[in-house]
Amino acid sequence: MNTFKCTQCDTVGLTDGFIEDAGEHSRGYARWIEGALERGVFGGAKRMGRPRWQIEAYRCPKCGHLELFASNQV
C-alpha cells in the first residue's frame, strides 16, 4: 500500500502491481518504449535503440482504475 490517490474516485492507497507480458520470449512484464509506434516490414514494432521503461500499475481497490507509472529504465 502507498499514498497514491485514484484519479477517478479519489480513494487513497492503491494496490501495487505490474502489467504482465505473457509472450513467448518476454521477460514477464510489459515495458514502455519512448517514441511513437512505428511498424517494420513484418508488422512488428520498431524498438531498436530506444529507451525502455518498466511499467508499474497501481490498481484502485474501490473502482478498479489503473494508475500507470514508468519510473525505472530497464
Ligand SMILES: [Zn+2]
Ligand atoms: Zn478509484
